[in-house]
Amino acid sequence: MQPELVALLAVQEDDAVIRGIESELAALSPRIASLDKARQRAHDELERSRVAIERETERYKTLNDRITDHREKHERNLATLEQARKVREATAAMAQVEMARRVLAEEESELSGMARRLGEMTSAQEAHRAAAATLEEEQATARAEIAAEQERLNAQLSEARGVRNEKAKQVSAGLLSRYDRISTRRRSNALFAIRGLTCGACDTAIPLQRRNALMVAGLIDVCEACGVLLFASPEPPAPAVAPADAPAE
Ligand SMILES: [Zn+2]
Incomplete structure (x- = not known):
């Protein structure tokens, strides 16, 4: 058999080994992808709760400002009521006071509902954060294993390619x-x-x-x-x- 043919057959054997290592490397990709996906899900969950809390906090502040405003108005109404001399004035001021008091009571109850909801959302966010941290710890082991495997295979691959290319020099x-x-x-x-x-x-x-x-x-x-x-x-x-x-x- 011609020496060139012998060399090419040897190259072909090496190429089969190289393809084997490459497919082992490729087989690691889905494992990494599924870890990435789980991590992304955890991050998305955290981000969603962060946005929800931000929005709810904004609403809370707006309502709180409105209540402060309404309380001041209520104080003024009370003052007007105290200073009312005539029955007609007093009756009108009283009606104002009563209405403002009702509105305030409703708003305050809404505000305390919001505060409760914000508390629940914050607890949920903490739970998400803890779950994400646990996931990260669990993944660290798996990721380290995969990285070590990749390193091992890459070293094998570069050695196999070196050997192959040396043999290939004997082929035209x-x-x-x-x-x-x-x-x-x-x-x-x-x-x-x-x-x-x-x-x-x-x-x-x-x-x-x-x-x-x-x-x-x-x-x-x-x-x-x-x-x-x-x-x-x-x-x-x-x-x-x-x-x-x-x-x-
Ligand atoms: Zn054929």
């Missing part, structure tokens, strides 16, 4: 680039030995003339059916058979 640039193109497209082996009279990859019969070129000249040729590179492995040497009927001496 033209053949190597044809091999690389086919191997990349198939995400698998690109170089196959013919099997009897057919392609080792797709089993299509190889025309006689091409077969001769492969077998006699030891060329590397492309399968017309599936596009892989073909070569003929040398015939195993015929076993030496001792003549059975040799006369005994």
Whole structure:
């Protein structure tokens, strides 16, 4: 077998190892993605409660300001009532006082409802925050494991690539680039030995003339059916058979 073919077969073996490491690395991605997703959910939950609290606090402040304003008005109404001399004035002032008192009572009850709600929302936010912290702790272990695994595989990968590229130097640039193109497209082996009279990859019969070129000249040729590179492995040497009927001496 030609030394170049031997070298390319060795490169192909290394490439299979490299693809194996690459797929192990790729298999880590969904694990990272699912950790990221869980973390994102926890953060979103916290953010939602932060926004809700902010909005509720704003409403609380607005109502509180309005109540302060209404209390002042109420005080003024009371003063007017005290100073009323005539019955008609007193009656009108009293009506004002009564109405303002009712409004104030309603508003104050609404405000205390809001305060209670804000308290509940803050507790919920604390719970979300604690859950996010717990999640982060749990994830730290998993993430460290994945990172260590990635580091290990990346080291393996760069070593395997180094070895492969060293071997590839023994293959001519033209053949190597044809091999690389086919191997990349198939995400698998690109170089196959013919099997009897057919392609080792797709089993299509190889025309006689091409077969001769492969077998006699030891060329590397492309399968017309599936596009892989073909070569003929040398015939195993015929076993030496001792003549059975040799006369005994
Ligand atoms: Zn084929």
